[in-house]
Amino acid sequence: MNFSRNVLNCNEGRLPGCHAPGHGTMSLLPLLEWDEIAMDSGKSTPVADEEGFSAALERHELLYAGLDLIDQGLTVFDANLRLVAWNQAFLDLLDFPDDLARIGTPFEAFIRHNAERGEYGPGDIEQQIAERVEVARQFLPHTLERVRPDGQVLKVHGVPLPGKGFITIYTDITTQRNYERLIENENAELDRRVRERTAELEGANAGLRKAKANLDLVAADLRLSEARLRLITDTVPAFIAYIDRHLVYRFANKGYADWTGRTKDTVIGQTVETVMGDELFQTLLPHLRKAQAGQQVGYEYSRVRADGRTVYARSTLVPEIGADGQVMGFFSLSLDVTEQVLAQNALLRAQKMEAVGELAGGLAHDFNNLLTVVLGNLAALQEKHAHATALMEYVDPAIQAARRGVEVIRQLLTFSRQQPLEPQSIEVGRLVLNLTRLLRSSLPSTITITTQLPEEALYAFADPHQLENALLNLAFNARDAMPEGGQLRIEIAPQTIRETTGGERQAAPGDYVRITVHDNGCGMDGATLARAFEPFFTTKRFDGGSGLGLSMVYGFVEQSHGMVHIESALGAGTAVILCLPAGSPTPASERSPACPAICSASGELVLLVEDEAEVRKIIRMQLVDLGYAVLEADNGVEALAMIEQVEEIACVISDVVMPGGVSGWQLAERARRLRPGLHVVLISGNAQDSAAGLAAELGIDPLYKPFSKEQLALAIHPGP
Incomplete structure (x- = not known):
């Protein structure tokens, strides 16, 4: 692998590949003559005229500008471990002095600088240097995280170029790691673990000047540099594109093309509207207009992939201003933040439910005191005037209404996870079969009820009465979703959760019994599904329900250390999945029978x-x-x-x-x-x-x- 160093006489300031502004003779970045770039069997091809040179230089400047805009550090070392290329972010992230980064600086010089300032901890400095240089000479691909003495966390990703050195990318993931720890702490309280991706890239615009000498030789170097930078930008874990003033893509890296569901060839040359689709384009258009006006813009947006999954991106648009002060186009720098958004949404939903639960629990105490007075007085009135038929016509309905109030309070306490439970090992299949017999006599004959039970008995550790109430609530909800009749299916299966994954909340790792209640009714839209577990939220008529059924189910499952979620879509029915901790076949201990009659007192x-x-x-x-x-x-x-x-x-x-x-x-x-x-x-x-x-x-x-x-x-x- 050969290296060439080219010199231009230029008074235009900073040149491509030069990492300090200056005047007079400036050194261009040495370029690798890669065998993969076929240019007349590896030989330089002269540029016939200034127009060809200008086009090559423009592409070179465009790629370098994109590279300088990313906030990740980047270096390229050759086969002799000498520096070939870098960006300013590399020096900033690792606190290297600017004068250390020069073309041809040996890899050992950077290691020595780190060792002498204690980056590798106590020990023999020469030994530390020798060990790291020896590992680098192996040119092996590697990805690792390094924690610096000041607590900064860097992700180091090295990609070897066969026979031609290697590219190393340095990413500051300190903020990411801190946020992950914060999410882990929140999940310790809410029984869930979430992950997030890296922080948004910040871009800064850098102008490049055209060079005016040695046109043929420089044009050949620029073509090689263009191919090299394309390889680098395709390696960076970010979505990078360049859009001209007419909203046409002029460049896109592989990550950006993958994000849009296309190839690079079908992105470049197309308009943003064509690539993104009309609906998403209208959403992005206000941001694009600001970039066209010369403003740097940051925003988030979502799109629906071909598989139906919604994904989220955080983007920054950085305008490129020409020498005449006009906007030539702008860079689009984006990150996939889907996992972070899902984690934040799940956290907000859990906190909201927790707050409503606390409020419900507080209200329950006051209402129970009120109902104690109401029922006590009504019961006394009923007992003392039992034969007053006309009076009882008013008293009996009042007692029934007050008892319904007691049931509402009980459901509130169940939702807020404050209702006392009596968990025991339940054979779930037997409970479901007994419940099915009750449902067949309670639900309309137009609804077909089926069960899918495993061959071996499954046991869950939960309160049997609360589980029956939960399944009854789900069955009645399914009935209301199928006014013209339909199919209700209850399935039981074992489930093992090995670890918490993704942005949505999960139960702790362990063995569970999964109970799924399916119906083929009208289903729910996204807005209804998002509020399904909220207390008092209902889509039924004013006299069709309290809105506490699903809230009670949620509270019971959460209090039982399980997990519940709903899968539904309009016109596609609904499936409610309950996961309860697995129990053992050991029968629950028998309770002592209660006293059958009121024990009389004798003036105690x-x-x-x-x-x-x-x-x-x-x-x-x-x-x-x-x-x-x-x-x-x-x-x-x-x-x-x-x-x-x-x-x-x-x-x-x-x-x-x-x-x-x-x-x-x-x-x-x-x-x-x-x-x-x-x-x-x-x-x-x-x-x-x-x-x-x-x-x-x-x-x-x-x-x-x-x-x-x-x-x-x-x-x-x-x-x-």
């Missing part, structure tokens, strides 16, 4: 602790009806004083969340220390206040509002 003294006066009044009334004597306190401090002073107290019933600095579970713990064996019942408006977990530590079964008088009686005397 009960201490009732509740800060809400109306709620306290209702519970006191129920206790009196059950035959208990009642002491009342509206905070934990007052209750502790009563426990110390009144030995006759046989049971303490306390709300969990109370003012005064002493919560219900703290009261229970201190009361047990004061009076070992004292029976304590904790009541709660929701599960967010940790009543279930803390009460379990004290051996207490919490009682959740609103509750009936019978449930209260069983909580005080749970039976054998």
